[in-house]
Amino acid sequence: MPEPTAKRLAVALPLTVRFAETDAMGIVHHSNYVVWFEAGRIAFLEAVGYPYPQLAARGFAFAVTDLHIRYRSAARFGGQVIVHSELVEVRSRGCRFHYQVRQADTDTLLAEGETAHICVDRDGRARCMPTELQSLLQSSAVRIGS
Amino acid sequence: MPEPTAKRLAVALPLTVRFAETDAMGIVHHSNYVVWFEAGRIAFLEAVGYPYPQLAARGFAFAVTDLHIRYRSAARFGGQVIVHSELVEVRSRGCRFHYQVRQADTDTLLAEGETAHICVDRDGRARCMPTELQSLLQSSAVRIGS
Amino acid sequence: MPEPTAKRLAVALPLTVRFAETDAMGIVHHSNYVVWFEAGRIAFLEAVGYPYPQLAARGFAFAVTDLHIRYRSAARFGGQVIVHSELVEVRSRGCRFHYQVRQADTDTLLAEGETAHICVDRDGRARCMPTELQSLLQSSAVRIGS
Amino acid sequence: MPEPTAKRLAVALPLTVRFAETDAMGIVHHSNYVVWFEAGRIAFLEAVGYPYPQLAARGFAFAVTDLHIRYRSAARFGGQVIVHSELVEVRSRGCRFHYQVRQADTDTLLAEGETAHICVDRDGRARCMPTELQSLLQSSAVRIGS
Numbered sequence: 001m002p003e004p005t006a007k008r009l010a011v012a013l014p015l016t017v018r019f020a021e022t023d024a025m026g027i028v029h030h031s032n033y034v035v036w037f038e039a040g041r042i043a044f045l046e047a048v049g050y051p052y053p054q055l056a057a058r059g060f061a062f063a064v065t066d067l068h069i070r071y072r073s074a075a076r077f078g079g080q081v082i083v084h085s086e087l088v089e090v091r092s093r094g095c096r097f098h099y100q101v102r103q104a105d106t107d108t109l110l111a112e113g114e115t116a117h118i119c120v121d122r123d124g125r126a127r128c129m130p131t132e133l134q135s136l137l138q139s140s141a142v143r144i145g146s
Numbered sequence: 147m148p149e150p151t152a153k154r155l156a157v158a159l160p161l162t163v164r165f166a167e168t169d170a171m172g173i174v175h176h177s178n179y180v181v182w183f184e185a186g187r188i189a190f191l192e193a194v195g196y197p198y199p200q201l202a203a204r205g206f207a208f209a210v211t212d213l214h215i216r217y218r219s220a221a222r223f224g225g226q227v228i229v230h231s232e233l234v235e236v237r238s239r240g241c242r243f244h245y246q247v248r249q250a251d252t253d254t255l256l257a258e259g260e261t262a263h264i265c266v267d268r269d270g271r272a273r274c275m276p277t278e279l280q281s282l283l284q285s286s287a288v289r290i291g292s
Numbered sequence: 293m294p295e296p297t298a299k300r301l302a303v304a305l306p307l308t309v310r311f312a313e314t315d316a317m318g319i320v321h322h323s324n325y326v327v328w329f330e331a332g333r334i335a336f337l338e339a340v341g342y343p344y345p346q347l348a349a350r351g352f353a354f355a356v357t358d359l360h361i362r363y364r365s366a367a368r369f370g371g372q373v374i375v376h377s378e379l380v381e382v383r384s385r386g387c388r389f390h391y392q393v394r395q396a397d398t399d400t401l402l403a404e405g406e407t408a409h410i411c412v413d414r415d416g417r418a419r420c421m422p423t424e425l426q427s428l429l430q431s432s433a434v435r436i437g438s
Numbered sequence: 439m440p441e442p443t444a445k446r447l448a449v450a451l452p453l454t455v456r457f458a459e460t461d462a463m464g465i466v467h468h469s470n471y472v473v474w475f476e477a478g479r480i481a482f483l484e485a486v487g488y489p490y491p492q493l494a495a496r497g498f499a500f501a502v503t504d505l506h507i508r509y510r511s512a513a514r515f516g517g518q519v520i521v522h523s524e525l526v527e528v529r530s531r532g533c534r535f536h537y538q539v540r541q542a543d544t545d546t547l548l549a550e551g552e553t554a555h556i557c558v559d560r561d562g563r564a565r566c567m568p569t570e571l572q573s574l575l576q577s578s579a580v581r582i583g584s
């Protein structure tokens with residue numbers, strides 16, 4: 001009997017492209033997707049009920065250890081984009097997110113990518129994330145084979 | 147008898163325009179001059195012998211309270227600019243800088259402006275700056291009428 | 293008989309503070325207010341019915357000639373701010389905006405300021421703005437003494 | 439008889455960390471490495487004798503199609519970093535760069551990564567890069583097995 005398809009939480013964050021985010025090619029500079037991924041990730045944590053500022057207030061942070069972006073189509077000023085963020089892996093000391101940035105009106109894929117994180121304390125040392133956060137994340141992550 | 151011309155320390159910081167600093171108008175986005183002023187101010191403090199990281203290590207910072215920029219001519223990618231920074235006022239709890247950003251090859255004035263600062267501690271409260279720093283700054287500032 | 297109070301259009305743009313906008317002082321870096329003002333200005337043009345991308349498509353831009361910001365209180369990550377933008381002067385070749393950035397939940401004033409603009413063509417030459425835009429702007433600007 | 443070791447051109451670009459590049463974790467925000475890679479890439483093209491502004495003037499650009507960064511250690515305000523850029527692949531319509539960002543004083547590896555590019559015209563269409571540029575790049579790239 002086939003298992004039901006795993007439910008995966010994807011949080012969608014709409015962003016208006018800022019003029020300051022464009023470059024002399026007339027398109028959004030590729031560095032801004034890193035900032036958009038981060039905004040998507042923070043919206044994700046907010047959606048699962050553990051806002052990032054709360055993590056920071058407890059002296060923890062999710063340091064970025066790996067970033068990969070594949071650019072598909074240019075974003076332009078005057079449009080709105082949607083950052084879709086999913087958690088694809090959770091461990092006691094880290095996690096990994098997947099992102100898609102899409103044009104809001106046409107749903108065209110502009111870029112997709114991943115970030116990997118380790119949980120660190122104020123001195124930058126790897127630490128286990130708060131148990132409550134780990135539980136919240138695990139229940140929202142993609143459950144492969146479940 | 148004519149007064150001797152006041153000696154004024156102006157620190158020149160050359161910067162290569164980054165492509166990421168351009169916008170869809172094909173010129174440097176106006177927000178980057180704020181970052182260039184800051185880089186010029188930090189080069190100034192380095193030049194007078196009290197590097198900003200040393201100030202930060204002692205728990206102080208120069209919070210910006212006022213910023214004024216007059217844009218004269220556009221900076222473009224592929225050029226080099228020079229940020230000229232001068233200290234124009236020093237008080238126990240604050241100071242004021244003046245800046246000129248010039249095209250390196252032609253000396254064309256691209257922008258000029260001022261920033262005002264108060265010295266704050268780690269909690270953001272106004273504090274007197276370290277005495278040694280105040281002395282160093284006062285000896286480098288413009289002495290009007292001296 | 294008292295004059296009726298001039299009707300002034302103020303457009304409010306809510307923005308979520310991005311982590312990337314913070315600096316090592318733990319607050320929003322002061323350069324980001326320049327970007328927030330711009331976002332507010334663009335929201336204003338959208339609200340009066342002449343979106344900035346439409347201006348750009350016709351070969352015009354509002355080059356910034358003057359920028360003034362007074363910082364009152366620090367913005368922090370985890371909060372939402374509201375950028376209030378008003379047009380305070382309109383001429384055939386330029387205009388001037390006033391801004392207030394306020395904490396969304398407490399209405400605390402974080403910063404206020406002004407920008408001055410000239411209308412330029414694709415080659416950066418000063419030009420009269422499209423008549424239709426000038427009319428729209430004039431009907432939305434503050435009318436002093438009216 | 440052993441082959442001579444392939445000669446690989448690595449261009450080193452020193453950069454002073456800007457305060458504006460830090461974030462509330464007290465370290466350089468991870469998005470800035472994308473800008474630093476770009477600055478390194480542009481210094482590379484300058485070093486091989488085909489400055490990027492010259493490419494842009496001929497109506498071409500190197501659009502970024504892929505970006506990968508592995509973060510090893512945090513960069514901090516007050517230090518200087520060196521961006522080492524190498525060209526690792528050249529094709530008629532694109533190329534790939536490898537980067538290392540190192541702490542200037544200690545040579546500590548802070549981050550490394552790659553970017554992939556396609557040559558595009560002003561309308562964003564993939565095009566063969568100018569022959570002269572392709573030759574210059576090929577003579578500077580890593581020659582595997584040579």
